[in-house]
Amino acid sequence: SGFFSKDEILTLTQHAGATLKDPMTSANALYAIGLVTAFMTAFYSFRQFFMIFMGAPRTDAARHASESPAVMTVPLGVLALFAVLAGLVFGYPLEAGIFHHWLAGVIRLEHQELGAGAISTALSLGLSSVIALLGIGLAYLMYVSRVIDPAQISQSLAPLYRGSLNKWYVDETYQNTFVRFYNWLATWSARFVDRLIIDGAVNGVGALFGLLAGLLGRLQTGFVRSYALSIVLGLMLVAGYLYWQVDLTPPPLP
Known part of the structure; x- marks a missing residue:
């Protein structure tokens, strides 16, 4: 056929x-x-x-x-x-x-x-x-x-x-050009892009939240008096904000 x-x-x-x-x-x-x-x-x-x-x-x-x-x-x-x-x-x-x-x-x-x-x-x-x-x-x-x-x-x-x-050195030419280049590119990407950029970004976000958690964790003392003091300070801040932002002057008489 x-x-x-x-x-x-x-x-x-x-x-x-x-x-x-x-x-x-x-x-x-x-x-x-x-x-x-x-x-x-x-x-x-x-x-x-x-x-x-x-x-x-x-x-x-x-x-x-x-x-x-x-x-x-x-x-x-x-x-x-x-x-x-x-x-x-x-x-x-x-x-x-x-x-x-x-x-x-x-x-x-x-x-x-x-x-x-x-x-x-x-x-x-x-x-x-x-x-x-x-x-x-x-x-x-x-x-x-x-x-x-x-x-x-x-x-x-x-x-x-x-x-x-030697197959007209097609395999050798392909190996020494495309394969070696892509192997180098893959190695560079694994060492620089993957480890420094991708892993660095993920690990950096984790480290940032770990740092914030460590700082905020110090506010958790376990004492009721500390929490009561925090509530009082919060109320004072709210009252101060309202005092400065809200006009308490009575309107003029008609």
Whole structure:
């Protein structure tokens, strides 16, 4: 199923470039990149297949490996069968299969006249198949028949080999930029923002109320005479306030 859907994408990409009638358009460049990607995908997929299933065991675990039980192999076989049938059912006919008009009811595409360089789906399928077979053949020559020595190629292309072996240093670059920066930011936030600002504010409020409680607690002596004196002083303060705020002068006689 993925085989036919992939070729639909490649064919429509090539048609987009042919519609523009310009060999240097981005659509044609994307079509070329797609073909190169098909070659690389076939190569590394079958490199893995040949090294695992057609190569000599390189570890004790591989030497004593056994087939998975039926509970694993039967579902995988059913999935593989339906994957093949899905491609045959939905992929044909090549120019009018279900895949070809899958989103016709959702996306409205305007019909455009193709340029002279447009190729048919069958030709695109055959071209990508030949390129994929070339990738498979190269993997076979390098990892099964050993006609081509991978070690010699890795030595002659040492910079490219080291780059691909180290995943083009993407992980190292990510680690030394984003990860280290965010680790530093998290550490700084934990030490400064969390401890000094957040914890400081919470602990400061608690310390303030503790201080106020200690000061006000001294007023609680437990003696009735102290409380009576406090009441008298309070009444005197209220009376003084009223004396100064309330005008006690009698109004003039009419």
